Amino acid sequence: MPLLWLFLIVLAIAATAFVLSRSRVLAMSGQDRRTLHSLPNYYGSNAAMKSAIPALLVLVIWLLAQPFYVNNAVSGMIPDSAIADSSSRGLVLAEVRRAADGLDLAVARGEMSEDEARNLRTDFTDVTTRLENAGAIVTSQITQPILRAAQRFRVMNTIGSQIMAVVVLLIALAGAFWAFRETDPVFRARNTVEQGIRALLIAAASIAILTTLGIVLSLVFNTIEFFRLYPASEFFFGTNWAPSFSGRGGASDLGILPLLWGTFYISIVALIVAVPIGLFAAIYLSEYASPRVRAFAKPMLEVLAGIPTIVYGLFALLTVGPLLVEVFGDDGLGWMQSGTAVMTAGLVMGIMLIPFVSSLSDDIINAVPQSMRDGSYGLGATQSETIRQVVLPAALPGIVGAILLAASRAIGETMIVVLGAGAAARLSLNPFEAMTTVTAKIVSQLTGDSDFASPEALVAFALGMTLFVITLGLNIFALYIVRKYREQYE
Amino acid sequence: MTDASMDSAPVKGRLTTVDARTRKRNAAEKRFKAYGLVAILIGLFFLVVLAVSILRSGLPAFTQAEVQVEFTLTQEEFDAAESQMLKTRAYEDLFIAALQGQLEERGLEVAFDPAAIERLLGKTGGTIREFFLENPDRIGTPVTFDLAASSRVDGYFKGRVTRDTVVDSRFLMVSDLDLVDALADAGIITSSFNWNFITGSDSGVDNPGGAGIGVSVIGSFFMMLVVLALSLPIGVAASIYLEEFAPQNWFTDLIEVNISNLAAVPSIVFGILGLAVFIQFMHLPQSAPLVGGLVLTLMTLPTIIISTRASLKSVPPSIREAALGVGASKMQTVFHHVLPLAAPGILTGTIIGLAQALGETAPLLLIGMVGFIARAYPEGVVSGFIDPNSAMPAQIYTWAARADAGFYEKAWGGIIILLIFLLTMNIIAIILRRRFERRW
Amino acid sequence: MYDAPHYTTQETAVTDVKIKAKDVQVYYGENHAIKDVSVEIENNTVTAFIGPSGCGKSTFLRCINRMNDTIDICRVEGDILIDGDDIYDKRVDPVQLRAKVGMVFQKPNPFPKSIYDNVAYGPKIHGMARNKAELDDIVERALRRGAIWDEVKDRLQAPGTGLSGGQQQRLCIARAVATEPEVLLMDEPCSALDPIATAQVEELIDELRQNYAVVIVTHSMQQAARVSQKTAFFHLGYLVEYDDTSKIFTNPEDSRTESYITGRIG
Known part of the structure; x- marks a missing residue:
């Protein structure tokens, strides 16, 4: 792994720079440390920092940029004629990458010499078979343009990596040399190091922004790509969801409405379960429960929140679903055909959300000042009158915020609906029918497929975008309400 | 009134x-x-x-019906079997003879044919032949074979399959159950602890009995290493900046808004991010614990940052003032005094964040950790990070998606193991909090 | 027994005992907060409880309408009788008691509702009005008695929290009198108010005396001297001295009272 080696060498340079600068400043101080501006270790750290950080930064940027550059260069080599009608440039490029990987593998296994790998031609040898023999994954016959592009791809990558190694090492050495030169007893090493650490801290904090940016960009680009292949109006207003399974066919109906309906229906069932139970539980815990009951019941309820969603998914599929079928199925009331249904998923999701609603509402009810309650008791109100007519109205904005957060949770929940709601997209009012959701379809459209060129795969990004926008809107609104509410009583 | x-x-x-x-x-x-x-x-x-x-x-996933047969193979029998065309068939016949002998010894007489044995125990001949080819010195001495019963027989033992529900098929005939009962009476077929479930790897879709969760535990372990190695330093650094250094300006506000919103973004969206950025854009290997770890890191960071900031905030300002008062720099104050005092709280929050990440499934579906049959343990540390593997929740999902009651049992069993891990982590967090919590 | 101050002479003649406490003990968990307090509070009188912080005067006040019930660790022993009924009797419902014994708190605590709803809340829960017109009537009367009617009559639907501090406190007094209590307890009702609002509330308290037995806890000795006819001095959980206000402030019998009045303790 040359990358690992490069990384280790840079670290070694940094370590050496640390030791050298430290001993240099000690020597210059004439064994009297008090003449130094900073502690000796700061001089060493300064050198290590200046040699390692710029070099590693360049390394990361290079690693991100190189595939971009190489892809563009290789993509230019593929004539439009080499792209079949049913295919796209992206698919062909993926093919090129696989061929290149195959060549790498063949060389590594000694089935091919490096020279051969560079100069092979499909006219003279059956490359496809040879690569298959070497254990590479080849999905179709390798044509000459693809092979040439693959060879170019390999060469550019190799040269790129070599240049990168040289550049990174030079930067590391230059940094070490610079730090070594500026090391002398009056140099303010501590301040410099602290500024460096501060920059690192800022960088760490910025990762939150980068993550959001990454989410938005990966959704936006692929969504735009999707709308190029599939009309946006049909996506947003289509009432039919029927992706064709062949993959590349244009006969898919990709309307989001049935999925949104399923999502909202299941979420509403979940909230109908979770909100009354959660709210009453919160009221009981914060207003009535003795400390001992509270110390027991609150963590117990919160255990429900700590259970992974896969467990709830399995619970829905294997326990709740069959149970509901027994009652509402053909042997019982005859409303339900199979265990996976809106009711199943909604019920289980509701159970999952109970602690979410209850602990948020608990916090909010506790934030209502005691003086409010005293005022009511002082007038001779009973506890329940006080709660219903004074505490709850005062806490209402906060509770609405909590419910909105729970709704956003329900809309974004995946595992329960994947396992419990079924796979059929339909617009129906019967809660005992199987329906599907946005999240479940994201999973089914993206699982197992690594090429994102077909509308059937890309639609998942448009679904993800819709999901992201809805949940983000709900969250921002809910957090705004909750914050306003808290400010009121602070 | x-x-x-x-x-x-x-x-x-x-x-x-x-x-x-x-x-x-x-x-x-x-x-x-x-x-x-x-x-x-x-x-x-x-x-x-x-x-x-x-x-x-x-x-029930932790037990497995096993047939114990003591078996002595003479040199002649070995040579005779090896000279035949259908070698495994010859071993099977020998095995059946031995089994019949053991039944007779106990005074039980049941007629059975090789096909029934195959339905009960799979291809026994192959297993036996392999053993003797590998250990030729054991020829002529008594050897005890522990053979796992097929998934349906196992189910019959655990009550999942009953005589009423069983339908004659090439997997199990109702008549086979008489044989099973006889073997059980004779103590030849017993229920024993299924170590393979804990240490083994996933099996093919037609063999629920042989499926184990061990390899995916290792996958989860490597993922958690990545999450720990990245989210702890980054989360602590980000929290220190926001809590101790950040000025009140639009940039800080932007970070704060981002963190609180990321904490509520559905996990599946992080999966999309991982797919698009790490796999589609950076070409990191699919199904690799490294990618899973990266995605889960991004997902866990907001949780860790929020709890770390709370513990930093709980260190009273007087400590900072004391350190600044003796001439420490702001950076020294934070790293020498505030951070050590906040460490137990940070650790507790990190463990809880890790526990959350350990149980998360949805993002793993998108980066290809599902449906993948994790057959072997990784060969080394590097291979552990970058070779395709599964993870505990992904493995459970894979089993749940296979329509076979035998796999459902494994999925539930997997959940028990997953919950044991989560429980342990949470208990450690609670103990840490109890022991080191400081009230100022 | 002793010389009654001139301005209470008439009242003393017509007053009768409204609240009678005998050997009251209050415990907060292990802490013995009120020790052996016996006192007789008269009707149509303003009685002031004074004493240094933590002396138990507020605690004792909250015993009179059983507000301490809402605190789990609090335990009350001894008898408190209102009109001869023991309020800690098992048969007494604290809800009914509190309708009879109104309370005004230290900090104005209007509900986050309209002014009208704030005042109408008590009459509504106690079912005192048959219809809207009656309720309107009760609210108006209470607001007039709280001396705030003129200031709010045009904006009864505005939120009560939007009023100034002094107005809020008078609204809370109006809210308390709306349930037609017989006793009005006030826990430092002016401590969160500015001097002008304080003066208005004090004036109101003096008027309220016509209809109720008013008990007021105060930190300010001047206030006690201004508004009350009887004063009780609490110290360390004991009721040290209880007498006519003029007597307490001019000629206290106990040396601790004197020290407090003259500013040596507290």
Whole structure:
């Protein structure tokens, strides 16, 4: 792994720079440390920092940029004629990458010499078979343009990596040399190091922004790509969801409405379960429960929140679903055909959300000042009158915020609906029918497929975008309400 | 009772007699309180139901019906078998003879044919031949074979399959159950602890009995290493910046808004991010614990940052003032004094964040950790990070998606193991908090 | 027994005992907060409880309408009788009691509702009005008695929290009198108010005396001297001295009272 080696060498340079600068400043101080501006270790750290950080930064940027550059260069080599009608440039490029990987593998296994790998031609040898023999994954016959592009791809990558190694090492050495030169007893090493650490801290904090940016960009680009292949109006207003399974066919109906309906229906069932139970539980815990009951019941309820969603998914599929079928199925009331249904998923999701609603509402009810309650008791109100007519109205904005957060949770929940709601997209009012959701379809459209060129795969990004926008809107609104509410009583 | 004149209002009566209206109000009070209690009890009831169904359906995964047959292979028999065309068939015949002998020894006589044995135990001949080819020195000495019974026989043993539900098929005939009963009476077929489930790897879709969760535990382990190695330093650094250094400006606000929103973004969206950025854009290997770890890191960071900031905030300002007062720099104050004092809280928050990440499934579906059959342990540390593997929750999902009751049992069993890990982590977090929590 | 101050002479003649406490003990968990307090509070009188912080005067006040019930660890022993009924009797419902014994708190605590709803809340829960017109009537009367009617009559639907501090406190007094209590307890009702609002509330308290037995806890000795006819001095959980206000402030019998009045303790 040359990358690992490069990384280790840079670290070694940094370590050496640390030791050298430290001993240099000690020597210059004439064994009297008090003449130094900073502690000796700061001089060493300064050198290590200046040699390692710029070099590693360049390394990361290079690693991100190189595939971009190489892809563009290789993509230019593929004539439009080499792209079949049913295919796209992206698919062909993926093919090129696989061929290149195959060549790498063949060389590594000694089935091919490096020279051969560079100069092979499909006219003279059956490359496809040879690569298959070497254990590479080849999905179709390798044509000459693809092979040439693959060879170019390999060469550019190799040269790129070599240049990168040289550049990174030079930067590391230059940094070490610079730090070594500026090391002398009056140099303010501590301040410099602290500024460096501060920059690192800022960088760490910025990762939150980068993550959001990454989410938005990966959704936006692929969504735009999707709308190029599939009309946006049909996506947003289509009432039919029927992706064709062949993959590349244009006969898919990709309307989001049935999925949104399923999502909202299941979420509403979940909230109908979770909100009354959660709210009453919160009221009981914060207003009535003795400390001992509270110390027991609150963590117990919160255990429900700590259970992974896969467990709830399995619970829905294997326990709740069959149970509901027994009652509402053909042997019982005859409303339900199979265990996976809106009711199943909604019920289980509701159970999952109970602690979410209850602990948020608990916090909010506790934030209502005691003086409010005293005022009511002082007038001779009973506890329940006080709660219903004074505490709850005062806490209402906060509770609405909590419910909105729970709704956003329900809309974004995946595992329960994947396992419990079924796979059929339909617009129906019967809660005992199987329906599907946005999240479940994201999973089914993206699982197992690594090429994102077909509308059937890309639609998942448009679904993800819709999901992201809805949940983000709900969250921002809910957090705004909750914050306003808290400010009121602070 | 609601006289117009306020002097005759109900509250004017004697205190010791409770009037009708108050009685009504008190009844309403009791009802309201009961609603609350019922709500709590419903919540706890769900918890109990969940726990019971996990245990009831999952515990059988830890046992496996096994057939123990003592078997002596003579040199002649070995040579004769090896000279035949259908070598494994010859071993099978020998095995059946041995089995019959053992039954007769116990005075039981049941007729059975090789096909029934195959349905019960799979291809026994191959297993036996392999053993003797590998250990030729054992020829001529008695060897005890522990052979796992097929998934349906196992199910019959655990009550999942009964005589009423079983349908004749190439997997199991109703008549085979007589043989199973006889073998059980003879003590030849017994239920024993299924180590393979804990240490083994996933099996193919047609062999639920041989499926184990061990390899995916290792996958989860490597993922958690990545999450720990990245989210702890980054999360602590980000929290220190926001809590101790950040000026009040638009950039800080932007970070704060981002963190609080990321904490509520659905996990599946992080999966999309991982797919698009790490796999599509950076070409990192699919199904690799490294990618899973990266995605889960991004997902866990907001949680860790929020809890770390809370523990930093709980260190009183007087500590900072004391350090600054003796001439420490702001950076030294934070790293020498504030951070060590906040460390237990940070650690607790990190463990809880890790536990959350360990149970997360949805993002793993998108980066290809599902449906993948994790057959072998990784060969080394590097391979552990970048070779395709599964993870515990992904493995459970894979099993749940296979329509075979044998795999459902494994899925529940996997959940028990997953929950044991989560429970352990949470208990450690609670102990840490109890031991090191400091009230200022 | 002793010389009654001139301005209470008439009242003393017509007053009768409204609240009678005998050997009251209050415990907060292990802490013995009120020790052996016996006192007789008269009707149509303003009685002031004074004493240094933590002396138990507020705690004792909250015993009179059983507000301490809402605190789990609090335990009350001894008898408190209102009109001869023991309010800690098992048969007494604290809800009914509190309608009879109104309370005004230290910090104005209007509900986050309209002014009208704030005042109408008590009459509504106690079922004192048959219809809207009656309720309107009760609310108006209470607001007039709270001396705030003129300031709010045009904006009864505005939120009560939007009023100034002094107005809020008078609204809370109006809210308390709306349930037609017989006793009005006030826990430092002016401590969160500015001097002008304080003066208005003090004036109001003096008017309220016509209809109720008013008990007021105060930190300010001047206030006690201004508004009350009787004063009780609490110290370390004991009721040290209880007498006519003029007597307490001019000629206290106990040396601790004197020290407090003259500013040596507290």
